[in-house]
Amino acid sequence: MSHFKRLIIRAPKYIWYLFCLVIFYPIGRIAKVLFPKYRDVWIVSERGSDARDNGYHFFKYIRENHPEIKAYYIIEKNSADYHKVAKLGNIVKYKSLKHHFLFAVSEYKISSHIFGYSPDVLSYNRFQKLGLIRGKLVFLQHGIIVNDIEWMFYPKTKLDLFVCGARPEYEAVIKRYGYPSGVVKYLGLCRYDALNKPCVLKNRILLMPTWRIDVCAVGNRDKFTQSEYYRKLQSFINNQNLIDYLDKNDLELVFYPHFEIQRFLKDFHSVSPRVIIASFNDYDVQELLMNSKMLITDFSSVFFDFAYMGKPIVYYQFDDIHYAHGYFDYGGDGFGPVLKTEDEVINYLAEKVNDGFLVDDMYKARAETFFEIRDDNNCERNFNAILSL
Template sequence: MIEKIRLYAKSVCNLFKMVVAYFLSNFVKSKYKNMWLIAERGYDAHDNGLVLYRYLKNNYPHINVKYVIDRNNKDSMEIDDNDIIEYKSFKHYLAYVSSIVLISTHIYGFSPNIELSLFLDRKNVKIYRGKKIFLQHGIIKDNIVGLHYPNITLDVFCCGALKEFNFIKENFGFPNDVVQYTGLARYDNLVRNIDEENFILIMPTWRKWLNNCAIDEFKETEYFKKYHSLLKNMNGKQKIIFCLHPEFIKFRDTFLDLKNNNLEIASYDDYSIPFLIKNCKFLITDYSSVFFDVTYMNKNTIFYQFDRNRFQSEHYSKGYLDYNDFGFVCSTEEEILKNVRYCENNINNFNFEFFKRNYFTYEFGNCDRIVKLIFKKLGIEEERQ
């Protein structure tokens, strides 16, 4: 009961700050005039948001672009100091309600309070002025009901692949002209450097049904046992980076008993995703859409799908994708180890032309397409300086 009262009081406080910011924004227009506000999760900068920010700074220096980030996050070094809006500060509230463009890689990542913004949107209470641009942080392959309209409302829903675009446009229920095939911003910077590829990247996604586990409970799960065993039995001469999903970083210590010079237990805070993608020899994942980036760079992927039925019933339901088109689909550790030996000595064994025809028909110019769409939504002419 006390916890419910505390959460209710916090929600009322956040709503009060948002309402105050909305009214004050009428008197602080000079600083926040025509602002384009960019965010990822709200506290970081290493994905499509950062790439688009740099593109705007280089090509449209006259645009008043700001970036939401926690100054204590090392990623803040990537942002000009004058462009930083401190995450969840009152300036963040002012920027959120005042900006003419709100851009994020995660749903409502530009908001100082995501849950409150979603709640107000669903009640048709619009307390912001800006066009909402969803850059995404990967390519959607599953039927994610939470991203359907009207569960969320957007002005632009950027898609990174042609098949993804067709699937979302047909199944997610958005009005015409919201879902757009632009390509992902970060793909403009994905350039393969074979000389630097010196480690195997293992990057599984998370599981909704495990998210509230205590540490001791997690160590008894199939997920932990499967990956702990795999890491133990792969732990040889080849360098391995095992990178946990942000939702599972709290379980990092459960794998540290395996750590040595050839095995690193990492998180998204330790490396940027583009660095890991560019420099890995090949990828082992389960269902994470990061394999699209690896395929885009014409590298091999091995899928470890020991719990596919449960994942598709309790996490995300099946979408349009056949994983066999993209890599080696395995359900046992023995299959994984067999395909690891193959991938250590062979380049991508899959038809890259198939991917270019069906997924990646755009190779470059993604940031340019996104910015032109934003100008179109604003109803103003593009102007470079």
């Protein structure tokens, strides 16, 4: 689809959201003069659909430690996480009129995804390029960046605070992304505070690959199930050697497809009850990361969380996917071996079971060097950095 055709299709949305900005900005100015409760408002979100990432952990920190801050969390009413975050108070329905109003009056706009706090990412990103967005824009990050993401380069994306979760990532973003001095800061990811808390491990292996843009772009199930991506993962979760090994060692394998792949969840199936195909609504990613003994992934940045906790990782890179070159090399910098076949992965799993899921010294040393900051003050550092904007 051409760029011009996409603009035509989205034109009604652009017009509606622009209308909301035009209406609510002057209303907001008047409201802030007349009503103190609308001054210095913070809005926090992730994608508008969830509350289990850095946005949620930051909002929870504010509500529990700084109730004087007028912070509101933006989320869909039908989200699986709605009631969890509603317990903290100050919750606002995504895309509601109140959301539009608070977007207009807020001094701080904070999310784990670029423009995740807005009523529509594409529209408001365009409005920003036209100079129509007011307030301080804070990017808490969804995960540590591995490869260059060119649409995040300045000035394609403009931010007042760009949070990094590790020293090498921070140095790469400073060097390559072009932001003005002081915007990019190494503060640590907010959700890492929870990773330091004690957790009971289950006899569980987590399989969590990332998505593929070309696979998701197909749009229909028939084409998806014909893709190499689907066939490789479907084959792995039905590998008889794997299933036999799970049975023998009383292990379960939780296969948690990426958020963008969840719409194809029903196309995955396994002959073994020990293989659990996990849905977004029923499983919390961070809980899975915390209570699993080992991670199998391909390129998903969740492996950084696992390495931070000091647990074994294996990269099952079964296809030749090409990302824009970044600072991180899986072979030279990774926290586990890079393997290409099912048998290699299963053999490595057996090795880790036999040694009690110990992390090899080389990978342990890499993780210790990568994460210069290891404490439970990440939310506090993020909070203080925002106050200083």
